[in-house]
Amino acid sequence: xxxxxxxxxxxxxxxxxxxxxxxxxxxxxxxxxxxxxxxxxxxxxxxxxxxxxxxxxxxxxxxxxxxxxxxxxxxxxxxxxxxxxxxxxxxxxxxxxxxxxxxxxxxxxxxxxxxxxx
Amino acid sequence: xxxxxxxxxxxxxxxxxxxxxxxxxxxxxxxxxxxxxxxxxxxxxxxxxxxxxxxxxxxxxxxxxxxxxxxxxxxxxxxxxxxxxxxxxxxxxx
Numbered sequence: 310x311x312x313x314x315x316x317x318x319x320x321x322x323x324x325x326x327x328x329x330x331x332x333x334x335x336x337x338x339x340x341x342x343x344x345x346x347x348x349x350x351x352x353x354x355x356x357x358x359x360x361x362x363x364x365x366x367x368x369x370x371x372x373x374x375x376x377x378x379x380x381x382x383x384x385x386x387x388x389x390x391x392x393x394x395x396x397x398x399x400x401x402x403x404x405x406x407x408x409x410x411x412x413x414x415x416x417x418x419x420x421x422x423x424x425x426x427x
Numbered sequence: 428x429x430x431x432x433x434x435x436x437x438x439x440x441x442x443x444x445x446x447x448x449x450x451x452x453x454x455x456x457x458x459x460x461x462x463x464x465x466x467x468x469x470x471x472x473x474x475x476x477x478x479x480x481x482x483x484x485x486x487x488x489x490x491x492x493x494x495x496x497x498x499x500x501x502x503x504x505x506x507x508x509x510x511x512x513x514x515x516x517x518x519x520x521x
Contacts, residue, residue: 316446318443318446349446349449350442350445350446390449411449411450415452418430418519419430419452423517424517426443426446426519426520
């Protein structure tokens, strides 16, 4: 069993990065790997509520974030700096992610076995 | 804990280098490859990367004809790149 950190650093829908990251996360979790999701930079926008990607012909993978608990994902972390940078706070997110500072995120990056960035 | 941060897109293309610099530790190494080598031409990024172990992918520097401008930086070939991945606890490709 490996501990895998998957970093979302790009905003949703403009490209497939977010969707691919979530696909990998759910697949790894299904195979009982210890999966940690980390949202930084524009990646935090993946978790924003009230998105309607179908309006621009994009798949609504955002709804799947609400079901993360079903997949027993180990942790879901949002960068405090990035969240505040966009003038957002926890309540605007579709999942009750843990808000962490850069030091805490660095610690997690050290602890896990692999880090994949999307 | 030593992490090798592998960046291969230029700062004008993506935020990869900026992201890496947020989480780089004192003993980590920054490896600029591909278009990321252009960051070593820009004072802004040189200041941001100051104090960290920095190396560039030799092939990418030479491919872009930047040898004279970037001679002062440590440049590595692919074999050294593989060696670097072994002397670090993990590699993060941003």
